[in-house]
Amino acid sequence: MKAAALAAAALLAQAPQSTFHSEIEVVRLDVSVTRGGAPVPGLAAGDFVLTDNGVPQEIESVTLERLPLSVSLVLDVSESVLGDRLGHLVQAGDALVSALRDGDRASLLTFSHSVDLRVPMTGALRSVQASLARLTGGGATALRDAVHLALEIAPRDETRPLVLLFTDGHDTASWLTEADALDTARRAGVVVHAVRLEHDAFLERLAEATGGRTWSATSDRDLRELFTRALDEMRARYLLTYTPRGVNGPGWHELKVKLKTGRADITARPGYFVASASTAPRSIGGAATLFESSRRR
Numbered sequence: 001m002k003a004a005a006l007a008a009a010a011l012l013a014q015a016p017q018s019t020f021h022s023e024i025e026v027v028r029l030d031v032s033v034t035r036g037g038a039p040v041p042g043l044a045a046g047d048f049v050l051t052d053n054g055v056p057q058e059i060e061s062v063t064l065e066r067l068p069l070s071v072s073l074v075l076d077v078s079e080s081v082l083g084d085r086l087g088h089l090v091q092a093g094d095a096l097v098s099a100l101r102d103g104d105r106a107s108l109l110t111f112s113h114s115v116d117l118r119v120p121m122t123g124a125l126r127s128v129q130a131s132l133a134r135l136t137g138g139g140a141t142a143l144r145d146a147v148h149l150a151l152e153i154a155p156r157d158e159t160r161p162l163v164l165l166f167t168d169g170h171d172t173a174s175w176l177t178e179a180d181a182l183d184t185a186r187r188a189g190v191v192v193h194a195v196r197l198e199h200d201a202f203l204e205r206l207a208e209a210t211g212g213r214t215w216s217a218t219s220d221r222d223l224r225e226l227f228t229r230a231l232d233e234m235r236a237r238y239l240l241t242y243t244p245r246g247v248n249g250p251g252w253h254e255l256k257v258k259l260k261t262g263r264a265d266i267t268a269r270p271g272y273f274v275a276s277a278s279t280a281p282r283s284i285g286g287a288a289t290l291f292e293s294s295r296r297r
Contacts (some may be wrong), residue, residue: 027052029240030160030191030211032233032256034268039236040264048240051256055246063239068103070121070159071096072230075129075135076167078112082137085220089166091224093132096164096231097125105159110131111146112139113173121155140173147206151188156210161190162234164227168197173285178202185209187273193230195223211269250276
């Protein structure tokens with residue numbers, strides 16, 4: 001068992017990172033714009049100023065709510081979630097899936113001492129709800145490993161990907177380090193919203209790296225409302241697209257976004273990676289990568 005777990009974990013740790021390649025045609029950036037906690041509506045391309053590695057870029061389009069969402073539910077089902085908490089978690093997940101619209105998709109990934117892709121990304125939303133209804137809890141908490149896998153298998157298509165993560169505790173079983181998980185997050189181009197019951201600095205850094213946010217629940221009964229609010233926040237985001245000019249080259253590209261006039265709170269991922277021209281694109285094989293920590297507690 002231990003040898004198999006080590007081999008599986010090694011494969012997961014070596015899974016390819018998602019990067020843009022040297023010939024960039026279009027960069028898409030999800031941006032939240034709020035004042036006093038409320039979304040700012042009605043903005044157009046001319047209202048934004050965007051720089052890529054300090055070089056001003058021409059924003060080609062700004063859209064709001066037009067593209068369907070691909071929501072990855074990533075749920076902690078470790079031992080601490082047993083009982084009423086699991087019931088509230090299932091209700092929250094079910095309510096979120098019910099709030100999805102025509103064209104939206106969802107997947108379900110759970111984690112304890114193991115990471116399990118229960119339902120791959122699908123438009124058949126009832127299959128996700130059916131799997132939610134069968135959830136049971138137990139084991140330790142492989143939070144970082146679950147984040148890594150969820151980001152690696154998030155769809156790279158014309159939908160807007162969102163990882164909605166729930167956990168009620170701290171990592172106790174992951175093979176991957178925090179640095180590994182955050183590196184994946186910076187490269188993935190996927191927004192992560194984390195709903196939590198305890199403060200965790202890793203979740204704060206994860207949200208910052210992906211342009212997402214954390215949502216703090218004071219009780220299990222808050223989960224349903226917070227899941228729905230996270231979905232509403234994603235729908236209220238602007239999608240900015242531009243073709244990078246004057247910033248060719250591999251490595252990290254720092255992005256900064258602000259409004260041309262007026263003040264607002266703006267949340268977006270801080271940048272993206274460009275791979276070298278010699279780096280061939282790769283992808284994870286198979287629908288799911290599962291592994292189990294030998295450090296089960």
